[in-house]
Amino acid sequence: MILRGVGRRYGLRGPWVLRGLDLELPARALVRIEGPNGIGKSTLLRLLAGIDAPTEGSLTDRPRTAYVPERFPAALPFTAAGYLVHMGRVHGLPTAEAAVRAQEWLARFGASGHARTPLAELSKGTSQKVAVAQSLLAEPDLLVLDEAWTGLDTAARDELDRAVAERVADGATVVFVDHDPKRLAGAADLAYRLEDRTLTPAADTPGDTGPHVRIEATGRPSAALPPGLPGAPVVERDAGNPAAVRLTTTAAHSDTVLHALLTARPPWHVTGLSQLPVPVPAPVPAAADGAAAGPMPRPAPGAVPADTAAPVPERPGPAGAVAPVRETGSRTARAVRPPVGVTTALIRYQAATLARSQRWLAPLLLYAAVLGVGVRAGQPLLDSLGYAAAALLPAAAWLVRLCVTQEPLAARTVTAAAVGPSRAHCASLLTGLGCALALGAAGAGIVLLISEPVSTDHTVAVPLLPAALAGLLAAGCSALLGTAVGALCARPVLHRHGWSLAATVLGALLALVTDGSPAKAAVTGLVSGSLTGTVRVPLLPLAGALAVGVAVAALTSRIAALRE
Incomplete structure (x- = not known):
């Protein structure tokens, strides 16, 4: 790096x-x-x-x-x-x-x-x-x-x-x-x-404080120790027994030193472990080959032990204690498995966070209340579908705003470090969009069940399947525009809660009434088509809403990396 x-x-x-x-x-x-x-x-x-x-x-x-x-x-x-x-x-x-x-x-x-x-x-x-x-x-x-x-x-x-x-x-x-x-x-x-x-x-503080561990091992006479032992342990050889060696290292490095000894080729046999609770004065050490005296050289960063494909020692016991190590001959390294879809995992995490927090309940009740007031059994189908699509836009903006802000900042940094802030932010937007689409589909389904497939004056029959498609696509337009509004009115663009809430309400209103808005075009197409019984499938508004949603997602994802 x-x-x-x-x-x-x-x-x-x-x-x-x-x-x-x-x-x-x-x-x-x-x-x-x-x-x-x-x-x-x-x-x-x-x-x-x-x-x-x-x-x-x-x-x-x-x-x-x-x-x-x-x-x-x-x-x-x-x-x-x-x-x-x-x-x-x-x-x-x-x-x-x-x-x-x-x-x-x-x-x-x-x-x-x-x-x-x-x-x-x-x-x-x-x-x-x-x-x-x-x-x-x-x-x-x-x-x-x-x-x-x-x-x-x-x-x-x-x-x-x-x-x-x-x-x-x-x-x-x-x-x-x-x-x-x-x-x-x-x-x-x-x-x-x-x-x-x-x-x-900066010069690192010498490692002469805290508990130390002494490792006693035997190998072939005058055998060289594995290169690059972590922690630069002090090495002593017994002049009367050239096959024996004693290493003194910090408790934090003891496991990895043991691992290196047991996985060397040929392996060393560990004969004793003891903890030294006080700093140990450095003895005059022998070199790894038993010849000239002097401390073991510190391994250069990036140095690789002689053999890393070897058994992992047992985990240490309670603080400061060192558990026995099993010699198992050879190690089967933990397999590297193909990763699951990271974006899918992020969306599952965001969706679970939203579902368990029950914050989704407020926008759901708002949408249900608006439908309950404006949609009645027996009303013209296209009118009701247009009304349901319009009501979805503020609910979608609210859901997206919840998804973007639901993680505490420290938890958000953990997620961002794992996948990057841009991807984490996109996953929040996709989760909110998915919830909005599900809500819009449910609303359109209810409208299809209770409304009459006729024109506003009840004189012209409206084809049910094209009307259902037009209603779902209009709901998609509102969901995409609501996602854009929610993304622009929440972190990382707006951090203050009061400003964010007010901007969300205003943005949702403008997206519904401003000329040229894809959501307004889709809703207007349904309502005007109801006058004559003509179904207008809002393909062009849907394309415009998709373009706006993608552009806003890209912009806010970039901002997330700069000022999260």
Whole structure:
């Protein structure tokens, strides 16, 4: 992932937060971002995660990404496991695989007992565990952590340390910000300090604090250790037993070091593990080949172990403890499965959020009330179809506005990091449009059942099937225009709730009465055709409404990346 001359403003014309950033993030690297509060660290992480687009410069080669915000909202209408399954599908996992991984990560963070608990009932710490779990279950290639340890208990923090080390060992890039200067101290491959809107290299804090683990292993006499051991462990060899080696590393890197030893060719046999709770003074180490003394060189970011196709060690136990590791000979890597349709998964997630929140009830009741007042049994069919199509437009704008704004901002950033803000916004619009189309079809169906297929003066019979087609297409015009109105009158175009609501009402009214509006043309065609009993299928208005809807969706999706 490469940044060239990247800058970011507050808003579209506000002051610069970042300017002229050049940064290259290699694979298999842990990157720490430092700097005082309010300097723009979160803005930089949002750029790296793809939540925001740079105001200037370019950002290329972004891999599959997951993001953890500092504070994760609990105002989502799902259980913890239900939300994780939805996010797993959004990341491209099949439903069954997403469910299994959701349970695995909840168990690892000590939250399996809350799998069926609604998010709104979770404590701040448990909500943060869910936020961290959603970022890890899809095994992203880029993991961006913005104060992700905040709110976690000690055991969960240690588990996140281990999870970070695992992602780096598997070849991912992890970028993190944390207020604790001791967080993953000494483990970072790269460290940068953000000051005066620019990045400068920062020396990483030596990793001499926190618990350490001592690993004792034996192999062939004078056998070389695997190259690129994570965490740069201190290596000691026993002069009396050249087949034995002792490595001292941080607890966060212990699992990946064990993994590398057990999967080497030939493998090493682990004979002992012990935890060292206090910093260990670095002994005079022996080189990996038992010759010259000196510390193991730190692997360069992007270095690949000698063999990565090997068994994964068992998960660590409680905080600081290291569980025994199984030697199984060879590893079958977790298969990479073809992703499910991401847009489909996003629409399912948005639709489930809307359905569970019951916010759809208000526009539904509004539409039903308008139909109840204006449509009566025995009235001319085309008149009633035109009335139903006109009533649909404000209901569609309301539904789209709900879909665009229903996610709390922090949850929206998580979704945007997974798929990009433009696609996330488009999925919201498609969900609202789909709900509006379903509502319009239901309204047209009711009108067809209770209305008389005759002209306004009841003298000319109206063909039922062409009339039904014309009514459905007119409803489609209103749904598309309502989608455009809802998109233009909500986030990211208008952020203030009061202005947004007033603009939605005004926009829906103008779309119905303005000359040249596709919705007005479609409704007028039905009403005027009722006078003579002639059915006018609104193909041209439908094409115009489709063009307007696509243009507005493209425009607002672009704005979503710039000022979400």
